[in-house]
Amino acid sequence: MSATAETPLRIDTGEELDRIVDGHDVVLAEFYTKGCTLCQSIEPVLGNVERATDARVVMLNPETDLSLVEEYDIRSVPTLVLFEDGQRVARLAKGFQGAEEILGFIEEHTDDR
Template identity: 30%
Template sequence: MSTLHIVCPDCQAVNRIASERLAQHPRCGQCKQPLFSAHPLELTGRNFQQHIARNDIPVVVDFWASWCGPCKMMAPAYAQAAVALEPHVRLAKLNTEQEQGIAAQFNIRSIPTMVIFKSGHEVARMSGAMSAADIVRWVKSSM
């Protein structure tokens, strides 16, 4: 039985979960909230590094902005992909207007751009709006 570290989307506590229990709707040991909600997690400068570096599951980050038409068009598809990929992959969103430093750190030049992080490192990147099926296919093929 292997153990995974999963960061709570509510209190940011790092939880140890048996990999076999991921599909059993685990809750945070500290705040008792669900560790997965089948919705993309909103990242900020305060919680970005914790989720990227401390989650043992891959984290897919959608770098977006509120003024971006393709970003708005892709948002429902990204939410559908979260339903399909969790709990084995965490989907998250980062508003590049509010977090320009993080966007610059990762050299985000066009949006939407999705980046897959594993153990704190970028493993794949894709720019442009995609359908839910294409997002799921891309994430699975990049693992």
């Protein structure tokens, strides 16, 4: 896994998420569901976010690991959860967000690197 990847990484389980969070300083996880048009729309935005930041962006469908729904309190999709230094620091669950909003969200909730 490269911290300079250009596309979000699709993962299936909480264990995979834990490994990625442990291996990167900043991780942005998008929780989505299949068929969600807002989730499909945000995917290219997340690619732009990954190219513009040091954050590793991952995408998870909680239907593949239902324990994620409760653990991360997923009530709507897309939901973005931000991790820094292995800790959950913020979440954003306001539907579709553009790159500027997501970049601002990351900047607001992480230390300058």
